[in-house]
Amino acid sequence: MRCMACGEKMVLIKAIEDWNMPVLGFERETYMCLGCGDIEHRTAFNKQIKEKHDAEIAAILARSQSALGGGRVRLTSGRAWAGI
Numbered sequence: 001m002r003c004m005a006c007g008e009k010m011v012l013i014k015a016i017e018d019w020n021m022p023v024l025g026f027e028r029e030t031y032m033c034l035g036c037g038d039i040e041h042r043t044a045f046n047k048q049i050k051e052k053h054d055a056e057i058a059a060i061l062a063r064s065q066s067a068l069g070g071g072r073v074r075l076t077s078g079r080a081w082a083g084i
């Protein structure tokens with residue numbers, strides 16, 4: 001990513017998960033220009049964060065299903081549902 005002001009390379013200095021988005025997996029990224037020190041923010045989708053949350057949700061659903069004594073748990077395209 002290049003700086004809009006001077007054209008130098010910008011480096012990622014901070015990435016924080018964004019819980020305000022309707023879909024899990026987005027993060028707020030902060031970039032700083034190596035040339036002029038300009039700061040830019042952007043929202044980006046991080047597939048690894050999404051996959052981590054999907055795995056956590058599936059594990060929680062599997063635990064709750066086994067506690068209830070059976071049923072089905074399926075994770076489909078990021079949306080988890082449990083059929084009892």
Ligand SMILES: [Zn+2]
Pocket residue numbers: 003004005006007008033034035036037038
């Ligand atoms: Zn710059």
